[in-house]
Amino acid sequence: MEPEIIFEDNHILVVYKPEGMAVETAKITEVDLMSYLKKYLGKEQPYLSMIHRLDQPVEGLLVFAKTPFAAKELSRQVQNNLMKKTYLAAVSIGEPDSYVINQKVKDKKNQKKTLEDYLFKDGRTNTSKVVSKETKGAKKAVLHYELAEANYQEGIAIAEIELVTGRHHQIRVQMSHAGMPLLGDVKYGNESSKEKSTLHQIKQTALCAYKLEFTHPKTGKTLSFSIEPKKKIFNQMV
DSSP states (O other), X not given: OOOEEEEEOSSEEEEEEOTTOOSSOSOTXXXXXXXXXXXXXXXXXXXXXXXXXXXXXXXXXXXXXXXXXXXXXXXXXXXXXXXXXXXXXXXXXXXGXXXXXXXXXXXXXXXXXXXXXXXXXXXXXXXXXXXXXXXXXXXXEEEEEEEEEEETTTTEEEEEEEXXXXXXXXXXXXXXXXXXXXXXXTTTOOHHHHHHHHHTTOOSOOEEEEEEEEEOTTTOXXXXXXXXXXXXXXXXHO
């Protein structure tokens, strides 16, 4: 599956990245997203800046800058948490008491729960883990989530996740630590989630960056984009 150009003008590119494609890689044998986009733009558009990333197994929306000014402005939005990134994740769940199901919550203000942890990245293993605040090198990680759909008989759910910070493997690590590992995640999944992944034939991390909202760097207009996840598990649950 190839990337898809969702929106383009003289300043930015909004792109759908398919699962399994790296945003950028040093491997000569693999076509990464940056290489694909540079070829698409051609020599007439020599400048292209990556603003944020998605893990290789993850599908979803990314915005790229076509000018230095756009890159600076979009990076400022990322650094100040002004770019809203929303994800859908298929997760493994247990008993219903620990989770928030939107259909069963009467008070709309209490639908979402917040996960706030400190993460440490191990560069040698390319993994991150939840650690204490005092750990040297630990970085604060925050996200909001709610379970939009849940099947307790099968022990799976679809979680909508709003990412506040952008740490390494953040969603995968925090959700796993909270007892809701993502299906298809071989790095952070547990025995139960791996069994369910096999049952549903999910071989890549079931995570989709399905909604992206930010301010256009030149016009100041609020732009909002959304897509339907390609992975079957999302369509089966919704």
